[in-house]
Amino acid sequence: MAGNIESSGATAPRPLAGRTALITPPGTSRMRVIANELKEAGVHVVNFAAGELDVDTSDVIKEAAKAAIDGKRNVYTPTLGLMPLRERIAAQLSERCGTPYTAAEVGVTAGAKQALFNAAMVLLDPGDEVIIPQPYWVTFPTQVEIAGARPVFVDTRETGYRLDVASIERAVTPRTKAIVINSPNNPTGVIYDRDAIVGVAELAVRNDLWIIFDECYSELVRPGHAHTNIVAACPVAKDRTVVVNSFSKSHALTGWRIGYAAGPSRVIKAMENLQGHTTSNPCSIAQYAVIEALRSGGRDFIDDVNRRLDERLDRALAIVHSMNVMGDGIGCAPAEGAFYLFLDIRSTIGKRHGGHIIPNVGALCERILSEAKVAVVPGSAFGDPTGIRLSYAIADEDVTEGLERLRRFFAAVE
Ligand SMILES: Cc1ncc(COP(=O)(O)O)c(C=O)c1O
Incomplete structure (x- = not known):
């Protein structure tokens, strides 16, 4: 009987999981x-x-979201997003990368952060090492550690915050499983040049590594500079690369939580299984709005x-x-x-x-x-x-x- 259970008094609080x-x-x-x-x-x-734009999002997106609400788009969507959205993202990526992506190679997530988390969880095992150029966006090493793997940092300060492929190569060990590349970079604002990107891709091929390529700021480029997507620069790296992107920064949609991962279909399938047991689909209303943004171009x-x-x-x-x-x-x-x-x-x-x-x-x-x-x-x-x-x-x-x-x-x- 509950009433007979005596209080255990001032004992130490029960511990939380070690991973906390x-x-x-x-x-x-x-x-x-x-x-x-x-x-x-x-x-x-x-x-x-x-860490976000100070402008309102576009009218196209706002109107499409209102239409989705009025159209009672309230129910679950497929876990990795609505097919028209996956197809549009795949078409856009195919064009940007000059190599075909299908919808099966794209999964829509609750922002880039979830895409990165999914990638860490489906690619990494305990004991694996992951190379991360430093300074790094704060979440990369934490997600790697949650997956039980170990971040290995390569300092970019002495090379003007640029990637030095030789330094990265020196950090590779038999345990290295993946490398995380973020360009345009948070926090530095640096865009890695094409040669460095190709160098990293070739290094990954030589050492049989996964590449997690975070290009969340790909649309935000200052005059005189150009963003290089790693698959576009080195198509042979496609089958070992998870491209991560999001609409948060480019469309002033940080709160709406729509991003994506694009990679080999078996990786995306594994992400679907994981996401099916964690968050399920990203917000349905936001998905409909982003479909409209992609349909209308949104360049202006x-x-x-x-x-x-x-x-x-x-x-x-x-x-x-x-x-x-x-x-x-x-x-x-x-x-x-x-x-x-x-x-x-x-x-x-x-x-x-x-x-x-x-x-x-x-x-x-x-x-x-x-x-x-x-x-x-x-x-x-x-x-x-x-x-x-x-x-x-x-x-x-x-x-x-x-x-x-x-x-x-x-x-x-x-
Ligand atoms: C490099 C980088 N990757 C991923 C994210 C997460 O983006 P999202 O808001 O789409 O989850 C951020 C957000 O600041 C970022 O700076």
Whole structure:
């Protein structure tokens, strides 16, 4: 009888699963949370910490979503998405890659994050190693670890945040199962050039590795630069590559959760089985809306977004180039794509600001927030304790105001 069970008293709480120790909140979210708290308290914080566009999505998408709601599109869809959506994505990819993709080689997911998680779960075994260029997007290593595998980092800082194929080759061991490539890159904004992409693809073929190719920012490219899809550059790598993409960044749809994975049909089938037991299909309304966006092309929207980002970047770089710490300029990764600026702040570490020592990048970012009222993300969130990430996808006047504040902050470091 329940009433007879005595309380066990003040014993230690029952333990959670061991894997929870591997999962900490993304380091990108802390500054955002503090910035929002300050904002709510009435402080004018310039928030460079966001990871999404500041524009509304297109009318085409909004109208299609409303039509889907009115059309009672409320029920489950197939696990990996509606066939017309998979077919359209496959057609688009076939064109971009110059090699045919079928709908069976495409699975629609709740954002790129789920596509990446699916990939980790269906490709990796405990004990496998996965090569990840560093700095990296914060979720890659965590997902690899959840799958029981081990991330192996290759530092790109000494090569201007670009891929050095020889360094990657040196990191390959008999346990290496996969390599994760993200271009345009978060956090650096660098777009890997064609030679490097081909070099990685050939290395993967030589060493029989999977390639997880995250091109979520493929549509967000600054003038004079071009994004290279790894399958387009090296079609023989198609049967070992999972291309991951999403509509979050290109269509200002982060909250709607539509992304996809494209790869060999047996990989996509395994993802279907996994997704069938985890989330099932991504949001049906969002799927119908994205079908319409693909049908209508949507180029105007993306072109407009890129135009705005170009202007903001010009404005931002003019100020960044005038920043200095004790007379030395602040370095910045080549801002070629996505909407991030990645500043090299190593010259501030160990120095003082307002009499306070700056021991590390986390403390630097907290001080920038408390003193300059500017939120940026510490590079430590991306495995780089010498950088900070700023998103320039914010209002024009905030870009100028925030960077001027930052310039004054650095000028006061001694
Ligand atoms: C490199 C990279 N991959 C994947 C994602 C996840 O995108 P989604 O919102 O589509 O899940 C992000 C989001 O910031 C990202 O920066």
